[in-house]
Amino acid sequence: MNARVRSLLETSFPGVPFEFSEFRGELTVVVPKEKIVEVCSFLKTHGETRFDLLADLCGIDMFTPLKRFGIVYNLYSLQRRHRIRLKSFVEEDEPRIASVTGVWKTANWHERETYDMMGIIFEGHPDLRRIYMPDEFEHHPLRKDFPLMGIPGSLDLPKK
Amino acid sequence: MGLEKALADSVLLTRLDDAINWCRKNSLWPMPMGISCCAIEMMAFAGPRFDSARFGSEVFRFSPRQSDVMIVAGTTTYKMAKVVRKIYDQMPDPKWVIAMGACTSSGGMYRTYSVVQGIDQFLPVDVYVAGCPPRPDNLLNALITLQKKVARGESKGTYPTVGADVSQSHPASSRRTP
Secondary structure, three states: HHHHHHHHHHOOOOOOOEEEEEEEEEEEEOOOHHHHHHHHHHHOOOOOOOOOEEEEEEEOOOOOOOHHHHHEEEEEOOOOEEEEEEEEEEOOOOOOOEEOOOOOHHHHHHHHHHHHHHOOEEEEEOOOOOOOOOOOOOOOOOOOOOOOOOOOOOOOOOOO | HHHHHEEEEEEEOHHHHOOOOHHHHOOEEEEEEEEHHHHHHHHHHHOOOOOOHOOOOOOOOOHHHHEEEEEEEEEOOOHHHHHHHHHHOOOOOOOOOEOOHHHHOOOOOOOOOOOOOOHHOOOOEOOOOOOOOOOOHHHHHHHHHHHHHOOOOOOOOOOOOOOOOOOOOOHHHHHOOO
């Protein structure tokens, strides 16, 4: 199944620089960020793959000068009973990527969480608000340069 | 055997304050502020095995207007702190607060940006309970400790403090004056 997914992607997207890697039978594909929505909807709708479930979507902070933030898409095909993982990377000064809410509705809250914790902006998201932290909070706490105990004064408490 | 028989024709003398405090301490109605896992032990505390009814405290009220003591049981985040304070403000005087468990008292194992490191940063706490979570016995002990405080007429959050000078300055007094 992994080999089939790989050959399908290579033949359907000629010239797109995918990076494939496999670990313990699980396929990971690094997708250029411009192509993420196309690839996702292809994998969801193609009759041989049918990755109709977005099991999880999350962000990673690599803390590197280039390609600092990663976005990970864990896909599952109910029909084929198969899992794959997609990854995309964005730069620190422009942490933007297209939203996949048009492909899987469930991406809505996952993308809000990733925006709240990592500050990655999902373009085309219908309602990109914070989901955990208060609306007036100005930082993104799961970034590696955020101190563990927070920034003093950034969250207010009621008066005693 | 009723009181009439025990006292017969004699009289019972006490101070009015003491009589009122005696009534209060034996009918402390809790406001269950169960925010996380400590709430399970708080339920056991009210249930038949540990039976806080023995101390007149079995009536858990889910309305702050009818409660005397707020048991804050669980990890209090900054986002939740506003809600806890709001409910506390809705409780009528006199009122008391029990901080149940490590998280509530000090942030506990959640030494992190989102958790308030002790609810005494925004609430006047009367009794702290150690444990993660504390056993129901421990909460009973806190209740008994609180009863002793009530009998003495002490409350950290009530204004005016029972038996104290009304003109005495209190953090709450600035909010009360129109």
